[in-house]
Amino acid sequence: xxTRETTSHLIGGEKxxxxxxxxxxxxxxxxxxQIGYIPAGTPEDAATAxxxxxxxxxxxxxxxxxxxxxxxxxxxxxxxxxxxxxxxLVTLENGKPLxxxxxxxxxxxxxxxxxxxxxxxxxxxxxQGSFMAxxxxxxxxxxxxxxxxxxxxxxxxxxGYLGAAxxxxxxxxxxxxxxxxxxxxxxxxxxDELPGGVLNLLLGDERAGWPLVxxxxxxxxxxxxxxxxxxxxxxxxxxxxxxxxxxLGGKDPMIVDEGVDPIWAAGEAATGSFANTGQIxxxxxRIYVHGAxxxxxxxxxxxxxxxxxxxxxAEPGTQMGPLIDEGQRSLVHRHVTEAVEAGAxxxxxxxxxxxxxxFYPPTVLSxxxxxxxxxxxxxxxxxxxxxxxxxxxxxxxxxxxxxxGLAAVVLTPDQEHAARAWRExxxxxxxxxxxxxxxxxxxxxxxxxxxxxxxxxxELLNEVTTTKxxxxxxxxxx
Numbered sequence: 001x002x003t004r005e006t007t008s009h010l011i012g013g014e015k016x017x018x019x020x021x022x023x024x025x026x027x028x029x030x031x032x033x034q035i036g037y038i039p040a041g042t043p044e045d046a047a048t049a050x051x052x053x054x055x056x057x058x059x060x061x062x063x064x065x066x067x068x069x070x071x072x073x074x075x076x077x078x079x080x081x082x083x084x085x086x087x088x089l090v091t092l093e094n095g096k097p098l099x100x101x102x103x104x105x106x107x108x109x110x111x112x113x114x115x116x117x118x119x120x121x122x123x124x125x126x127x128q129g130s131f132m133a134x135x136x137x138x139x140x141x142x143x144x145x146x147x148x149x150x151x152x153x154x155x156x157x158x159x160g161y162l163g164a165a166x167x168x169x170x171x172x173x174x175x176x177x178x179x180x181x182x183x184x185x186x187x188x189x190x191x192d193e194l195p196g197g198v199l200n201l202l203l204g205d206e207r208a209g210w211p212l213v214x215x216x217x218x219x220x221x222x223x224x225x226x227x228x229x230x231x232x233x234x235x236x237x238x239x240x241x242x243x244x245x246x247x248l249g250g251k252d253p254m255i256v257d258e259g260v261d262p263i264w265a266a267g268e269a270a271t272g273s274f275a276n277t278g279q280i281x282x283x284x285x286r287i288y289v290h291g292a293x294x295x296x297x298x299x300x301x302x303x304x305x306x307x308x309x310x311x312x313x314a315e316p317g318t319q320m321g322p323l324i325d326e327g328q329r330s331l332v333h334r335h336v337t338e339a340v341e342a343g344a345x346x347x348x349x350x351x352x353x354x355x356x357x358x359f360y361p362p363t364v365l366s367x368x369x370x371x372x373x374x375x376x377x378x379x380x381x382x383x384x385x386x387x388x389x390x391x392x393x394x395x396x397x398x399x400x401x402x403x404x405g406l407a408a409v410v411l412t413p414d415q416e417h418a419a420r421a422w423r424e425x426x427x428x429x430x431x432x433x434x435x436x437x438x439x440x441x442x443x444x445x446x447x448x449x450x451x452x453x454x455x456x457x458x459e460l461l462n463e464v465t466t467t468k469x470x471x472x473x474x475x476x477x478x
Contacts, residue, residue, distance in 0.1 A: 007038045007181065009045060009203055010188050012052035013196025019044040024178050024205060029095035029322040030312040030357045036093070038181050041204020043211035046173070049200040050217050053144045053171040056197030061141050061169035065120040068167050071193050072119075076112040078190040079105065089183045090155060091313040095321035095358070096276055098313055108159030108187075114440070115160075115461070119167030122461045133473040139465040141169035142243060143219035146212050150225045151177035151324055152279045152380075155187060161222040162191075162199065164460040170220065171198050175212055178205040179324055216240065220464060223247070224281070227378070227449050234452065245453035245463050247446055249378040250281050250406030253399035254435070255421065256289040256297060257392055257412035265293070265411050266300035272409060272435035273384040274308060274362050277320055279328075282407040284435060285379055286368075287386045288395040294388045298366055301384055302347045305362035312357070322358040323381060329358045332381030339365055339374040339385070349382075370401060378404070392417050400426050405447025409435050 006023055008015040018039030026036035039045070060068070079086065087102035094101065122139060129135035145165045149158045154176060165172050176184035181203050188201040202208050213221050214236045221244040223233050230248040237244035254272060256265045272284030289297050313321035323329045329352065336350045349363030360382060368375050368385045375385060389395045392412070399408060407429035410421040422430040428444035431437070443457025453463050 007036060007185055007203060009039070009041075009049065010185070010201035011049045011197075012055075012200065016045075016048065018042060018204075020207075022207070026093055026179070026182060027325065028092055028357075029324050030314070030359075032356045032358070036182050038178065038203045040178075041202060041208020043208075045204070046202060046208050046211040046215060049173045049202045050144060050212070050215050052197040052200050053173050054217055056195055057143055057171045060171055060195060060198050063169070065122075065167065065169070068169065069116040069120050071191075072112055072116040072163055072167055074193050075191045076109050076116065079109045079112070079187070082186070082190070083109065086155065086183060086186055088314070089186060090180070091321075093180045093182050094151060094154065094313075095324065096313050097318045097321055100276060101313065104153045104156040107156040111156065111159045111456075112163040115163030115167050118458055118461060119164075122168065122465070124467070129471065130473070133471060135472070136470050138468050138470060139168070139462075140468055142464065142466055143170060144217060145170040145172050145220040145222060145464065146215075146218045147172050147174045148209060148213065148221070148223045148225065149174075149176055151179040152276065152281070154180040154183055157224050158184065158187060160456050160460065165220070165222065165464045166194075166199065168461060168465050170464055173200045173202050173212055173218070175202045175204070175209055178203070213237075214240075218242070221245070222455075222464070224455065230451060243463075243466075245455055245460075246451045247281065247453075247455040248406075248449060248451040249380075249404060250283075250450050251285045251376070251378055251402050251404040252282055252407045252409070252427070253286040253288060253402070253425075254284045254409040255392070255395040255399055255411065256287065256293070257395070257410065257414060257417055258290040258292045259413045260293065260411050262293040262296035263300050265289075266297050266304060268409070268411060268435040269297075269301055269384055270304040270308075270362075274305065274320055274382045275436075277323055277360070278332075278382040279324065279380055282429065282436075283380070284409060285383075285385065286375055286399070286402075287384060288389045288398055289386055290392070290395070291388050291390055298347065298364070298386060301386070302364045305348050305364050305384065308362045310359060310361060320362060320382060323360055324358065326358055328380065329360050332360055332379055332383060335372075335374040335377070335379045335381075336363055336365065336383060339368055339372045342372055344368045344372065344374070344385075370398070376402070396421065396424055400424070403449045406450035407431065
């Protein structure tokens, strides 16, 4: 890739250069070196993309759902053919180990295939009215959807929104993160069998993003990202009285109850805290461990953190890659150093390494408490922040002391405690005795500051469609 070559938008089925001169360098987070260059985007670019989506809407929304689904399946097949290349590109611009990147691509493919199957089956209801009338509730697309996705799992998240929105008859303007746009260019190219204007790719940062989500001709916003941006999107959507689905940040707790195997629990905690360098919305960010097993748990967790192989995600054997950029590394390090200054104990990590790239070591802190940023604010980095508690009740209380409500984990051999946890924890997703996992088809609504609406699962089809009630009576004969 030429370092100064500017990648174009994809609008109306054609590559379209930006109307502005400003650009953004794309860096490899493992080296800090430039790997690409994209336009910053402009309000004019956003308006052009929206106009193309609006023009394509009538024909696309009237196409039979099964035909729309077949076109989405075709994109999924092409993605499968190029999955390894796409994963390599994700690793190059995101930094995650190649196996993880490939897992995200495969998850995206599976999501497209699932929505292609579910979309044509998404049906309304017949209602019981009078004998000589037909009454029904029918689903219709909202219209033009703005899809804005983050950098931490760019393909999997985008495919969910794109699959659901497109199969139900919406047209889309897709804006990826300016930190991981190159894989988005490839993803958009996989949909080349769609009619022009059905899927438009808008590159850039907030200079393109805000004109997109705030445009009066956008009917639906699908967003995954930070709480501050999500709040502004909801405020804008509220003023314009349009639909927005937002999945935002988390500060997910893990409760480690008395009686569990501390070695096993430490393994779950390490996975939850360090997978994707802690850059997952549902990463474990707070750990409340019972004092009866705390010493063994902390010893094993620290050993696992020290044993992780950190490096370039493209290198074989790498278990944890870099953070996405210097800004994110600075935030993580600030949370860690402030916690230590306030009395937390640093068991391992916590030092910015020398050399290129944006690496940060797996870090374990003990003795954290509410009032520290490491406990109160989203860190989004490879930090296991541990507080020792004296009872399950204390752990439940502390776990709920947060403005967030995305997910929570409880590790316990006690079935009563397990039932209390999923009943009492204020979060959209509760995982008992497993840090990740779940059956296909599950969907959750975030609580509190973590967002609004179903961002995945079959329920997302309801979010991207609007319901119309029809009463069709017979006209009287003259």
